[in-house]
Each structure stands twice: as C-alpha cells, then as structure tokens.
Amino acid sequence: MTVTLDIQQPQPFDLVGSRILIAGNATAFEGTLSIRVSEGHDEYASFTQVGSLGLKQFQGYIDIPDTNQFQLNRLFLTLADDTGNENGPSVVIPVLFGPRILAGYGGWQPYTVKSGDTLTKIAQDQYGTSDYQPIFDANQHILSSPNVIFPGQVLRIPRNDI
Incomplete structure (x- = not known):
C-alpha cells in the first residue's frame, strides 16, 4: 500500500x-x-x-x-x-x-525591525554583545546580507537555555 x-x-x-x-x-x-x-x-x-x-x-x-x-x-x-x-x-x-547556530539553543522569539536598527544593534540589545551571527544564521532564508534589513521585517532571535 x-x-x-x-x-x-x-x-x-x-x-x-x-x-x-x-x-x-x-x-x-x-x-x-x-x-x-x-x-x-x-x-x-x-x-x-x-x-x-x-x-x-x-x-x-x-x-x-x-x-x-x-x-x-x-x-x-x-x-x-x-x-x-x-x-x-x-x-x-x-x-x-x-x-549549531547558538550554544544552548532553546527556541526563538520574533523581533520586528525598527527604523535605525542594524543586526549589530539588535544583537547588542538581545545578547549584550555585538555578535550578530546567530541572528543572521537563524534568518539565512530571508537575509542575503547582514547589512540589509528593513523596518517591519520580522526576524527570529535565537534564545538559549543557559
């Protein structure tokens, strides 16, 4: 069958x-x-x-x-x-x-890009560091460059359990 x-x-x-x-x-x-x-x-x-x-x-x-x-x-x-x-x-x-994107990965939360945001600024606000790579990697299906994001775009912000 x-x-x-x-x-x-x-x-x-x-x-x-x-x-x-x-x-x-x-x-x-x-x-x-x-x-x-x-x-x-x-x-x-x-x-x-x-x-x-x-x-x-x-x-x-x-x-x-x-x-x-x-x-x-x-x-x-x-x-x-x-x-x-x-x-x-x-x-x-x-x-x-x-x-493989973020050590201790435990899920993600949505983030809506605001005017003036950069991936570095978002990473600083979310993780306390300028390392935007986890955010870029988690959104590689919609981001072609870490330098190109726009207001209103919804990104996934990986979170960890640790």
Missing part, C-alpha cells in the same frame, strides 16, 4: 532544536515513515508509524543526541514511505539547526 504524505511540520527553513517534531497527514495501511536528518555528510535516522485505512494525522520526532555531529547549520530532513513500495513518496525539507 502506498503512503500519501502531507507534511505540515516542519516547514522549509523552520528553526529546529535537537528534537525535531514531525507532523502531517498520511494514508496507508499500517505504514512506516522513515525519518533521516543529514547535512550531506553525517546523518541520524528513525521512523514513525503512519496511516490507517483513509487519511490519518500523525506525529513523530527524531532526536539528534550529539548536536556537535553536524558541521553545518542547514540540515535536510528526508521523510520516506517504508511500507515496501520502493517508488513510494518521499519529501525533503531543509531546516535550520538551532544548536
């Missing part, structure tokens, strides 16, 4: 932690969805059960136990049908890995 995948979480370029939550809808009969996280070199793998007769919501997760395993902060989450149909659907979702 083929699995039909509608992945609702994570969305492309979501900022994720060491536990990546996965949710969506699937149709199958006792299907298994394999979960792989890779940066192109190293990877972690897991699986979750999905489906029933008809459309069913599912949720699962994959834990990344060693956050230093990856060299890059942009990872690829691959979800694939493992129900025996080698041509079954698979989905690849790029995500941004918070623990």
